[in-house]
Amino acid sequence: SKKKKEEVKAKAKDVKKPLFPQPLTSFSDLRSAYNISTRLEENLAKQGYRIPTEVQLGSLPLLLQPDRAIPSTAAEELHFTTKSGIDFLAVAPTGSGKTLAFLIPAINGILRRRAGDATQKEHVLEAIVVAPTRELAHQIVNEGRKLAQGTGVKIVGMKRGMQIPTEGQVEDGASDEEASGSDQEADGSEDEVKKDEAQKQMTTTKTDILVTTPMLLQNFLKSRILLTVKALILDEADVLLDPLFREQTLGIWSACTSQHLRLTCWSATMGSSIEGLVLEQLKARESDQPSVPLI
Ligand code: ADP
Ligand code: MG
Numbered sequence: 001s002k003k004k005k006e007e008v009k010a011k012a013k014d015v016k017k018p019l020f021p022q023p024l025t026s027f028s029d030l031r032s033a034y035n036i037s038t039r040l041e042e043n044l045a046k047q048g049y050r051i052p053t054e055v056q057l058g059s060l061p062l063l064l065q066p067d068r069a070i071p072s073t074a075a076e077e078l079h080f081t082t083k084s085g086i087d088f089l090a091v092a093p094t095g096s097g098k099t100l101a102f103l104i105p106a107i108n109g110i111l112r113r114r115a116g117d118a119t120q121k122e123h124v125l126e127a128i129v130v131a132p133t134r135e136l137a138h139q140i141v142n143e144g145r146k147l148a149q150g151t152g153v154k155i156v157g158m159k160r161g162m163q164i165p166t167e168g169q170v171e172d173g174a175s176d177e178e179a180s181g182s183d184q185e186a187d188g189s190e191d192e193v194k195k196d197e198a199q200k201q202m203t204t205t206k207t208d209i210l211v212t213t214p215m216l217l218q219n220f221l222k223s224r225i226l227l228t229v230k231a232l233i234l235d236e237a238d239v240l241l242d243p244l245f246r247e248q249t250l251g252i253w254s255a256c257t258s259q260h261l262r263l264t265c266w267s268a269t270m271g272s273s274i275e276g277l278v279l280e281q282l283k284a285r286e287s288d289q290p291s292v293p294l295i
Contacts, residue, residue: 036064037107056101059105132235157210162220165228166221229258232263233264241276243273
């Protein structure tokens with residue numbers, strides 16, 4: 001298998017831009033092929049993870065590529081979208097290890113950007129995981145914290161009343177403060193506004209990865225936008241796109257206004273709600289637009 005690996009490497013070197021990311025056989029390949037953080041690799045080993053599951057084998061090579069730098073030819077082959085829309089959809093049964101499959105790239109992406117930019121503030125909200133229930137969100141936080149141990153990546157579970165950092169807050173219209181009239185006395189006084197902002201900053205929970213239910217985040221967001229978020233992860237996406245959660249989920253998506261946003265969906269079933277959304281997107285994008293990769 002070592003020989004095989006070398007062959008793969010040699011082949012990849014021959015081509016200027018390899019069509020497909022390098023195949024994965026074990027978690028220890030992640031370091032050599034994708035240069036993942038040593039600490040992250042150690043944490044995986046510590047948890048006893050050695051052989052990636054099928055959904056991990058399929059998704060990690062794609063999602064560990066920096067941002068959207070998936071080779072365009074490969075993108076066409078894989079129908080990996082490079083415009084706004086669902087970038088990736090994995091359908092794999094319950095218990096198949098989808099959590100690791102989205103947490104590893106989320107954590108590694110943050111570490112990679114941090115390593116490349118010394119000026120970056122220590123904690124920037126870069127990834128949001130949305131899950132339909134608090135119990136599931138709690139499990140994801142726990143799993144994420146074990147993986148991120150010693151990396152400095154902060155994973156936080158959203159709570160009612162918690163403030164998270166937002167950017168480009170919408171100034172006119174019905175923000176909740178205006179609706180409740182609480183900033184009336186700040187009207188016309190720049191200093192007051194500044195003080196107000198400073199106070200808000202103080203109580204903001206610093207986080208790199210936020211794990212939340214749709215309702216908890218939507219209640220906080222209102223008209224705020226999340227400019228810094230690079231990864232929006234919908235776990236149990238079939239449920240999140242159900243009529244019950246759909247509006248909140250789509251609201252969160254539209255609040256993530258970064259041009260570099262990567263939206264990934266994870267589900268145990270294809271489900272009509274996902275299918276519906278995918279079809280809507282395809283229609284909206286016309287026939288020359290690529291579809292969504294399925295794993
Ligand atoms: P899913 O979200 O697909 O239903 P989970 O992410 O909850 O599945 O994973 C199910 C269980 O499998 C968890 O206990 C997890 O720790 C374990 N697991 C995940 N990936 C691996 C792996 N590569 N090797 C061994 N166990 C794994
Ligand atoms: Mg799951």
